[in-house]
Amino acid sequence: MSDFTKSHISKSDDWRTPKDVYDALDAEFHFNDDPCPLLGAENGDGLLREWGSSVFMNPPYSKPGPWCEKAVLESRRGKVVVGLLRGDTSTRWFHQWVLPYAELRFIKGRLKFNDIGPAPFASIIAIWRPRT
Numbered sequence: 001m002s003d004f005t006k007s008h009i010s011k012s013d014d015w016r017t018p019k020d021v022y023d024a025l026d027a028e029f030h031f032n033d034d035p036c037p038l039l040g041a042e043n044g045d046g047l048l049r050e051w052g053s054s055v056f057m058n059p060p061y062s063k064p065g066p067w068c069e070k071a072v073l074e075s076r077r078g079k080v081v082v083g084l085l086r087g088d089t090s091t092r093w094f095h096q097w098v099l100p101y102a103e104l105r106f107i108k109g110r111l112k113f114n115d116i117g118p119a120p121f122a123s124i125i126a127i128w129r130p131r132t
Helices: 003-011 019-029 065-076 092-098
Strands: 054-057 080-086 103-106 123-128
Touching (some): 054 065, 065 092, 065 123
Antiparallel strands (some): 080 123, 103 123
């Protein structure tokens, strides 16, 4: 692993969703919103605004908790939210906002992000479906 790759992995939350992963999920869910786009919000702070009806989110890996909490709230409003998350099942946010509310899909192997090689962590897909 190059010094650039090591530095980028340890310091950045900017992990672009692999195109094949996004395309497969979009074909299934037909996304109309991304509240946490790479490198900042284009249409307002995603944590403060209402989300679309079919949402894809790849939240910052350093602070996914608020995004997962928002996903639960939006699913209660009738939205479908699909999240690409760090597969860190030992965390408080996972047990509070993901495990009790989301369907989980485990990704085999490590995803390749930003053409820098495999991620240094496992990834999961969490799907929050409409709830009342």
